[in-house]
Amino acid sequence: MSQPLRLGIAGLGTVGIGVVKIIRRQAALLEARTGRRIELVAVSARDASKDRGISLKDYAWETDPVALAKRDDIDVFVELMGGHEGAAKEATEAALATGKDVVTANKALLAIHGQALAEQAEAAGRIIRFEAAVAGGIPVIKSLTEGLAGNEITRVMGVMNGTCNYILTQMEATGQGYNALFEECGRLGYLEADPNLDVGGIDAGHKLTLLSSIAFGTKPAFDKVRLEGIQRISLEDIHHAADMGFRIKLLGVAQRSARGLEQRMSPCLVPANSPLGQLEGGTNMVVIEGDAVEQVVLRGPGAGEGPTASAVMGDVCDLARGLKIPTFGQPANTLEDVVPAQTGLPAPYYLRMSLLDKPGALAKVAAVLGEAGISIDRMRQYGHEDATAPVLIVTHKTTRDALDQALTAMAETAVVDGEPVALRIETV
């Protein structure tokens, strides 16, 4: 008989409790599949007295996650606390330093300190697994790192923040504005303690950082992701996009070309009838494109007790089965520095602006675009009752740089009220 695989879990929130439940409910199944008993030895959380809905008296309790990580009666440290500094980082380092493998759902920690942690793990001959850090229950890290390992990956895209997707789909479905839905998400508990992690694209940007590292063999570099949140998307944008056959999604894209590596997380227009366009509510989707496989699309629940615990347990089963793969799919010392693309690949853009009611205003906007080398595919000026007229422009393919140049020049014309909304139309 093989030795049991002994776990310590730090963090007993929704996901932690979900993992405990699976370990108990599916003990026989897990042993049949992995050939080893999966045994929970110790847990850690701040408050031992809190009612978490299940009894935890069979497990040793550590108030300090670092003490849990150092215990010599566990093989795997399961980090479900979150946060990229402090206890989560210290405990992960302590676990690796004392010979444990690590399973984590912590996207922020790995997006920011992943390179150092991967190096530490490899030096110690240990493994870090993080399926639960990206796109909840979807086995996307495994698909990308292992299933598609024969591919040169050309692009990875994803809708990976359920809260943003919920807000954007509810805006179209209910006609409520961004602010009302943002408040609703707060009441429903859909928002992180710092809501900017969600609506500012940071959380999804962390996830994109991890996918991008695996896909392109680069060091994870969250600071090289171009981030833009959904806070400025209005109902008008949602409706204009729908009229033209598009939906607006907070879309992460990592793409390598001769220009370098582009990594961006921003609201984009995608065709309404594409898999990404049809994605509703809290569901996540990741699209992976490779030179051999063409395109694979993975869809599933992006969060929640069961789905995230499923991803954690997938990693635990891998460790029980003896899988040994470097953190980001190849040895950490072979990962290259990200060389960001100086100019992104061209795309059509959607522009919405408020034009001041002055003679020649529209002509000035058109001239500014022309001077930046941007040609116009469609333009509409809407009727208006106040001093500004809503204007909608869809450009032909152009670069973000040319667009930024035009937007700067546009501000100087003094015919546009406020800052235009500019959204990329992504080919999917």
Place this chain on the structure above:
Amino acid sequence: MSQPLRLGIAGLGTVGIGVVKIIRRQAALLEARTGRRIELVAVSARDASKDRGISLKDYAWETDPVALAKRDDIDVFVELMGGHEGAAKEATEAALATGKDVVTANKALLAIHGQALAEQAEAAGRIIRFEAAVAGGIPVIKSLTEGLAGNEITRVMGVMNGTCNYILTQMEATGQGYNALFEECGRLGYLEADPNLDVGGIDAGHKLTLLSSIAFGTKPAFDKVRLEGIQRISLEDIHHAADMGFRIKLLGVAQRSARGLEQRMSPCLVPANSPLGQLEGGTNMVVIEGDAVEQVVLRGPGAGEGPTASAVMGDVCDLARGLKIPTFGQPANTLEDVVPAQTGLPAPYYLRMSLLDKPGALAKVAAVLGEAGISIDRMRQYGHEDATAPVLIVTHKTTRDALDQALTAMAETAVVDGEPVALRIETV
């Protein structure tokens, strides 16, 4: 430095050549990811003189695949010949007997002889991998066996025959009938040598057998799959389904309940706006449902040189990385015999029949359904110009047994011309 992983490939059709191309094109990438050089040593096909578009002179040539399988200078036997008897089976057995791991795309071989081969592999301490056997480039075997290993799987569904999906979607898109599109598929080379493998649901049934074995820990048992092809689907069915918000798909479903294990491959109605309903052309889709993960949907190309070679290379990389997992996810001697559900789970059904133009005919049909305990949700009789009237019925939830009983009784009423078409409406 690790030793290279040495391959022998039997079968140099589209997929075999695709694998050779990846090994050559991505040598550096594969070595970076797996830590080992992937080296092609020998190949086998019937005709050495045939022009396959690339030079094969660097590899030893074996006319006999069994001789290739037995070579002592290969570590992995890659079987891409196909067929569940004869050379493919003998060569696979020979490879295992002489200490090689096996990577295969052969769904028929494993669906029919998988249990014996898995037992042989385990007795020899070898591995059989078969990602390319199911759903082309989609890493579905890996997702189910590894990524979702923490789940008790409740249902696996899939559209896994691109030719059938092409025919069904083209019927709706172009208004051409089944026969015309069947002939077109023949001209385009989309059909197997025995077309019944495609349109009779056999090929997709083989794939379902493999998914079902992994999902439910049962011995692969193709003979326990209830098979029905798409040959009787008419344009009328396609249009009626569309009118009601459905699409017809050749859908494989494996589902476990207290009744036992249901495994069926049959044309079903699915909601037109569901991911399965929206799947077009040769694309494949697999839906996996588990107690923790809820639902994961995987979509990608179901065939073709690049996608299938991508799946083969995923398995090769796993072997290079030292992965060791039993063929069907748990040791072959722990797989249980399939206990088929005596009665399938109830569902609504779509019925289309030609009613003879006799007084009381419709009443007789309705009475027969009532006697079988089947209640009618919707019924339409269409105008007609000959001696039979098209009648369309959607039932409330009923079992296939009750329906078969009603269909038998209906034949005895002598008011129905020919055999009614009966299609399950699947909840997705």
